[in-house]
Amino acid sequence: MSVLLNVTDLESGYGLVKVLVGVNLKIESGKSVVLLGVNGAGKTTLLKTIVGLIKATKGKIEFDSDDITKLKPNKRIEKGISYMSELAIFPNLTIEENLELGGYFKDKGENKKRMELMFNYFPDLRKFKNKMAGSLSGGQRKMLGVAKAFMSNPKIVIMDEPSSGLSPKFVKKVIEVVKSFHDEYKTTMFIAEQNVSFLDIAEEVYVLDMGKITFEGSVTDLKSNERLREAYFGVA
Amino acid sequence: MLSYALIGGIMYGLYFGLVGMGLNLIFGVMRMINLAHGDFIMLGAFLTYWLYYLFGFNPLIVIPISIVVFLVFGFLMYYVFVPKLLHSKDPEMLSFILFFGVSQVIEAIIILFFGNNQISVPSTIFAKLFNVSTFTLFGNTFPISWLVVSVACIVAFVLIYVYFFYTKLGYATRAIMANRHEALVSGIDVNKVSAIAFGVGIAAASLAGVMGFFMIGAAFPSMGTDLTTISFTIIVLGALGNPLGTVIGGLIYGVAIMLMQTYFSSWTNVLPYLLLIFVILIKPEGLLGKAVRNV
Numbered sequence: 001m002s003v004l005l006n007v008t009d010l011e012s013g014y015g016l017v018k019v020l021v022g023v024n025l026k027i028e029s030g031k032s033v034v035l036l037g038v039n040g041a042g043k044t045t046l047l048k049t050i051v052g053l054i055k056a057t058k059g060k061i062e063f064d065s066d067d068i069t070k071l072k073p074n075k076r077i078e079k080g081i082s083y084m085s086e087l088a089i090f091p092n093l094t095i096e097e098n099l100e101l102g103g104y105f106k107d108k109g110e111n112k113k114r115m116e117l118m119f120n121y122f123p124d125l126r127k128f129k130n131k132m133a134g135s136l137s138g139g140q141r142k143m144l145g146v147a148k149a150f151m152s153n154p155k156i157v158i159m160d161e162p163s164s165g166l167s168p169k170f171v172k173k174v175i176e177v178v179k180s181f182h183d184e185y186k187t188t189m190f191i192a193e194q195n196v197s198f199l200d201i202a203e204e205v206y207v208l209d210m211g212k213i214t215f216e217g218s219v220t221d222l223k224s225n226e227r228l229r230e231a232y233f234g235v236a
Numbered sequence: 237m238l239s240y241a242l243i244g245g246i247m248y249g250l251y252f253g254l255v256g257m258g259l260n261l262i263f264g265v266m267r268m269i270n271l272a273h274g275d276f277i278m279l280g281a282f283l284t285y286w287l288y289y290l291f292g293f294n295p296l297i298v299i300p301i302s303i304v305v306f307l308v309f310g311f312l313m314y315y316v317f318v319p320k321l322l323h324s325k326d327p328e329m330l331s332f333i334l335f336f337g338v339s340q341v342i343e344a345i346i347i348l349f350f351g352n353n354q355i356s357v358p359s360t361i362f363a364k365l366f367n368v369s370t371f372t373l374f375g376n377t378f379p380i381s382w383l384v385v386s387v388a389c390i391v392a393f394v395l396i397y398v399y400f401f402y403t404k405l406g407y408a409t410r411a412i413m414a415n416r417h418e419a420l421v422s423g424i425d426v427n428k429v430s431a432i433a434f435g436v437g438i439a440a441a442s443l444a445g446v447m448g449f450f451m452i453g454a455a456f457p458s459m460g461t462d463l464t465t466i467s468f469t470i471i472v473l474g475a476l477g478n479p480l481g482t483v484i485g486g487l488i489y490g491v492a493i494m495l496m497q498t499y500f501s502s503w504t505n506v507l508p509y510l511l512l513i514f515v516i517l518i519k520p521e522g523l524l525g526k527a528v529r530n531v
């Protein structure tokens with residue numbers, strides 16, 4: 001299988017604060033990969049560096065065989081990277097406008113078709129399409145975020161803690177939705193989480209700890225590693 | 237007397253909505269107060285004066301010219317200043333200093349080339365153009381130029397509304413207003429969209445300058461500072477960062493000014509400062525505003 005996202009020796013941080021130290025990742029096309037890490041491990045920093053919100057101070061990011069390390073965020077998005085931050089949506093825009101933004105650089109006709117698809121998938125969003133996204137409940141916002149992330153028919157969807165702020169019931173729903181999108185469109189997924197429920201849809205796992213990748217492998221491998229099993233599942 | 241003050245105040249208010257519009261638009265998009273805002277109003281007035289005396293242009297013809305000139309100017313100005321500012325350690329503080337500098341430079345250049353003089357165009361321009369000098373509303377008579385200015389302002393507001401809510405550029409602009417970083421990773425060319433908004437803000441300011449002769453009288457090189465203060469009052473009254481809230485802020489300001497002039501005229505000049513302090517004390521996010529800073 002071909003490597004879609006290849007990160008080598010990546011370093012970045014905030015001013016003098018170095019957060020990532022020599023991060024290496026190889027994400028294969030079509031795979032669903034979960035990046036596990038506790039609070040403050042550097043998950044958000046890594047994702048933001050990949051999409052270009054934070055400058056890499058060292059190392060290389062290749063996407064679809066192109067070096068994107070120096071590209072502006074919007075250029076990276078145009079190459080087929082979709083990013084769902086923890087905020088996920090724009091509260092001051094309507095639901096329809098949020099979805100349109102998801103396919104911002106696509107042409108109008110294509111966007112309309114995609115939106116129709118999303119509305120069929122999330123009938124609630126169609127019902128409220130002219131409402132401000134800020135009026136939605138936490139769970140609905142995440143659904144809108146997921147729909148927005150898939151609007152552009154991206155090659156990869158990168159998600160930052162889609163479970164944050166959600167009740168367990170909604171976490172399950174988000175997982176279901178992400179899984180069915182992944183299955184249907186074969187979209188490559190890279191999901192940063194601390195919630196192990198997301199391992200249900202992981203074909204590969206990376207563990208990030210204090211800015212370093214400390215584990216790489218399958219979920220089975222992870223569960224057979226005592227130290228990690230204890231850290232993430234709380235059982236020895 | 238009261239109905240005169242109220243109706244006149246509304247017309248004044250529409251004009252002041254336009255005065256504050258550009259400042260609020262730029263604040264909304266950049267989170268920066270353009271201290272040179274009033275100087276662009278002044279430049280709009282000087283352009284109007286010039287085109288009138290050199291070519292006999294009616295201010296109504298100056299409107300589109302001024303929009304194009306200042307839109308382009310603002311667009312370019314954005315690229316010269318803002319990306320560098322945003323990369324600095326403290327963009328907001330630095331922007332104050334920078335735009336203050338721009339304000340001083342504009343004023344100095346105008347004085348250098350045109351002298352430190354008051355300028356104006358004949359107040360009868362519109363009366364001559366339309367062959368009617370006054371109009372009557374609910375038994376009150378007003379100069380026809382007030383009507384022309386009010387209509388021009390309403391048209392400007394409608395266009396800004398359409399730009400904001402009915403175009404792709406508009407929702408991209410609103411996305412940037414909500415969260416610049418989030419907008420960047422939605423694929424928006426944030427610099428380009430912001431530069432356009434910046435241009436629209438400067439163009440709106442210049443438009444207030446074109447119309448200024450008929451509402452606030454003669455123009456002069458140092459008028460910018462006061463106008464920036466007034467604009468700031470208006471956008472705080474309305475809602476910081478919500479351009480259409482500016483219209484409400486302008487209306488409140490206009491009616492208040494008219495009532496003051498009618499009943500306590502000696503206090504009129506203090507009004508902007510009184511209003512500003514009053515609003516900041518009771519509702520710092522603006523009378524209509526919600527919290528604007530979302531991090």
Ligand SMILES: Nc1ncnc2c1ncn2[C@@H]1O[C@H](COP(=O)(O)OP(=O)(O)OP(=O)(O)O)[C@@H](O)[C@H]1O
Pocket residue numbers: 014017019037038039040041042043044045046194
């Ligand atoms: N803007 C910032 N300036 C300085 N340090 C920061 C900044 N943002 C995050 N950090 C630091 O960088 C480290 C990694 O933070 P990051 O947000 O990437 O972690 P995370 O894994 O996403 O955590 P969480 O699960 O809480 O979202 C932390 O030590 C944090 O304190």
Ligand SMILES: [Mg+2]
Pocket residue numbers: 043044045160161
């Ligand atoms: Mg995080």
